[in-house]
Amino acid sequence: MLFTTTIKLIDYVFLSFFLIVIFVSNANCQQTLVANIPNIPNIPSIPNIASAASVASSERSLGQTIKYPIVGNNPFPLIMGVELEKVNQALLLAKELTKRCECDRALQDYGVESLAQLLKSEVNINLFDGRTSTLGLPWMSENKKRETVNTYFLKNQDWLWAGVIQAPFTGKGNVIFLNHYFFSPTKSVSLALEQRSIILIHESVHQFGNKDDNHFGGSKRLTNLITKACLPNLKIN
Numbered sequence: 001m002l003f004t005t006t007i008k009l010i011d012y013v014f015l016s017f018f019l020i021v022i023f024v025s026n027a028n029c030q031q032t033l034v035a036n037i038p039n040i041p042n043i044p045s046i047p048n049i050a051s052a053a054s055v056a057s058s059e060r061s062l063g064q065t066i067k068y069p070i071v072g073n074n075p076f077p078l079i080m081g082v083e084l085e086k087v088n089q090a091l092l093l094a095k096e097l098t099k100r101c102e103c104d105r106a107l108q109d110y111g112v113e114s115l116a117q118l119l120k121s122e123v124n125i126n127l128f129d130g131r132t133s134t135l136g137l138p139w140m141s142e143n144k145k146r147e148t149v150n151t152y153f154l155k156n157q158d159w160l161w162a163g164v165i166q167a168p169f170t171g172k173g174n175v176i177f178l179n180h181y182f183f184s185p186t187k188s189v190s191l192a193l194e195q196r197s198i199i200l201i202h203e204s205v206h207q208f209g210n211k212d213d214n215h216f217g218g219s220k221r222l223t224n225l226i227t228k229a230c231l232p233n234l235k236i237n
């Protein structure tokens with residue numbers, strides 16, 4: 001009895017703390033408008049590689065025992081110099097954007113209470129350059145060799161701007177890898193910073209929200225939901 005009561009008391013205390021956190025979190029975002037930002041063309045879909053887990057289980061079902069992570073020479077290439085500045089500026093803008101309530105709560109209907117709280121990506125800690133990463137992915141490529149982040153990113157660079165590789169395949173938690181487009185956008189170059197910020201917010205939903213694109217009706221839809229709430233003057237057709 002005493003034990004049950006204690007548990008209930010602990011639950012109550014925890015719940016109160018939780019409510020305070022939520023309240024504080026909501027109180028932190030601000031109802032202000034951002035400056036007008038001109039239109040940019042459609043932002044293509046930015047998938048995560050969430051289907052990897054199902055591929056891995058099919059490998060196991062064939063009787064193979066494959067141990068992850070498969071790292072190669074350079075699984076987590078560091079981002080440096082000018083490119084490091086680009087990522088840091090985009091992270092800063094993403095943090096600024098998510099201070100506004102409209103942006104912070106963009107995915108509230110989908111169970112994401114605060115985008116700001118998901119922005120925990122840190123460059124060269126859980127966010128790396130995917131273009132040269134030798135980290136093994138849980139499937140084989142057409143030439144029967146192990147697919148790696150860099151080979152997969154190169155062949156899909158037209159549409160794959162960034163991706164999250166899940167913890168079982170990195171050995172160090174969910175990790176964001178950036179692809180070529182992130183560093184050198186070919187569309188609306190003057191709005192590269194805004195595009196990068198949307199990409200980072202999108203990927204943080206996968207990385208720390210643990211929700212895949214399907215949860216939001218697809219990758220493109222997730223991008224649209226974020227963009228409409230966070231950069232409302234940015235028209236996406």
Ligand SMILES: [Zn+2]
Pocket residue numbers: 046047048202206212213219222
């Ligand atoms: Zn996605």
